[in-house]
Amino acid sequence: MPLLKVTDLSKVFYLGRNRKVVALNKVNFEVEDGEIFGILGPNGSGKTTCLKLLLGILFPTEGEIDIMGKSQFDVEAKEKIGFLPENPYYYEYLTGAEVLSFYGRLFGMSKGLIKDRTEYLLKLVNLQDTGKLSLRHYSKGMLERIGLASSLINDPKILILDEPTTGLDPIGCKETRDLLIKLKEAGKTILLSSHFLSEVERVCSRIAIFHRGNLLTTGVLADLLNQYQAENLEDLFVKTIETFDSAAEKEKSETAAVQ
Amino acid sequence: MGKVWVIASNTFREALRKKTLYILLVVALVAIGTSRFFSFLAAQDELKMIKDVSFATIEFFGAILAIFTAIGAVSGEIEKKTIYTLLSKPITRRNFILGKFVGQSLIILLNAVLISLFFIGLLISKKAVPDIEIYKSLLLIYVELLMIGSITLAVATFATDAFNIIFSFFLFIVGNLTVYFKQLVDRTENIVFKGLGEMVRTVIPNYENFNIRDQVVVGVSVSWKYIGQTTLYGLIYITIAVLIGIYFFQKREV
Secondary structure, eight states: OOSEEEEEEEEEEEOSSSOEEEEEEEEEEEEOTTOEEEEEOOTTSSHHHHHHHHTTSSOOSEEEEEETTBOTTOHHHHTTEEEEOSSOOOOTTSBHHHHHHHHHHHTTOOHHHHHHHHHHHHHHTTOTTOTTOBGGGOOHHHHHHHHHHHHTTTOOSEEEEESTTTTOOHHHHHHHHHHHHHHHHTTOEEEEEESOHHHHHHHOSEEEEEETTEEEEEEEHHHHHHHTTOSSHHHHHHHHHHHHHHHHHHHHHHHHHHO | OHHHHHHHHHHHHHHHHSHHHHHHHHHHHHHHHHHGGGGGTSSSOHHHHHHHHHHHHHHHHHHHHHHHHHHIIIIIHHHTTHHHHHHTSSOOHHHHHHHHHHHHHHHHHHHHHHHHHHHHHHHHHTTOOOOHHHHHHHHHHHHHHHHHHHHHHHHHTTSOHHHHHHHHHHHHHHHTOHHHHHHHHHHOOOHHHHHHHHHHHHHSOOGGGGOOHHHHHTTOOOOHHHHHHHHHHHHHHHHHHHHHHHHHHHHOOO
């Protein structure tokens, strides 16, 4: 049984009386227990909108989201989720330990547990020596790492990461990738949104390619490479998007011809 | 309540880090501190002047703080994108608004208490014993400030900051002029305008009810019954405003 199931999920933004943007169009996918599921797509493809819908930050226009048998708005479902937003912003006057403590308290964790988890996580993301340094003095990479630590404060079952390596140097990227693999081995289920193809290729069990709000394809990478006769993920990515764009262009010109 | 308190304490802490509180505090203290000098200009004695200026200062600067803290409480979280991490945690949107309200109420209280202590200290330095009437007036001013804060917070859940600032200050001014508004409505002969005027007068918070400083300054006692009724009136407005805030925030996409 999947831990997370998305059924016919659509999101339309209305920008005025006659203008609307379809950010997500009848998307269906499932994330299985213990896998790293990669969401790929160019900028503006609907990846972040999809994640915001999964977290109950946005409301779906249509469709359903099932997180371990609960709705995305259910507090019980959120207790089992860890989330790292793209370019994470935190309260800059707090220190790294205070940020972790703040989010830990929102999970209703005890003081002792928060203290233990904070020590463990700061060490895990290599920020144990930052001491009383407030976040306003953190570099972009350090912010990304404290974001990752805060997404793990509740020891979540599902981890949702939106572009976790943005702003990290090559060593930071590698450390994050290694951490993701370690977390998967520890039984975590990870939903990873990224436009870094190499990152997805190295860590994900299955992938989904988004483009213009549509889910073009989903499955095990090896199977998809075979199906699309692609040499690698980059080739697969380009082929699926070009196929979709040419089909859309053809449909548009046929509609124009009929009119 | 635990999660509401976590959000409230963070809101309080964040407001403490902002310069707004300290600037308003310094200007308010300077205004009160210099009030005694104006007694040479006015034909009133020094103590009356100190009391009058102090009550007005606590109300006016408290209103500015209440409005800006309430606006920052919602739009600040959205602008800084900290709202994403907050709402992805196991809290409801109701928790969020209640936490913000409690947090801003604490910062308004801190501001009012600090200015009041300075004011009372000034009275004591003039060998005047602050009587219970002064505390009654301070209590009503605090309830009024909570009303202003809660209404601004409610509007912040669905309107832009610019609209909210204009609206909240407009309401603050109009709410303090309800007596004149009533006179205007009473004089109107057109039934439609009269009906509309009555409706608007009922909806607009009557901040004038909370102003008992004229009585306190001249030494007239205000009954506890009036204090109780006015406080209850304020609490009803606050409850309605917070509920409206929760309603709109539950529908808001961020």
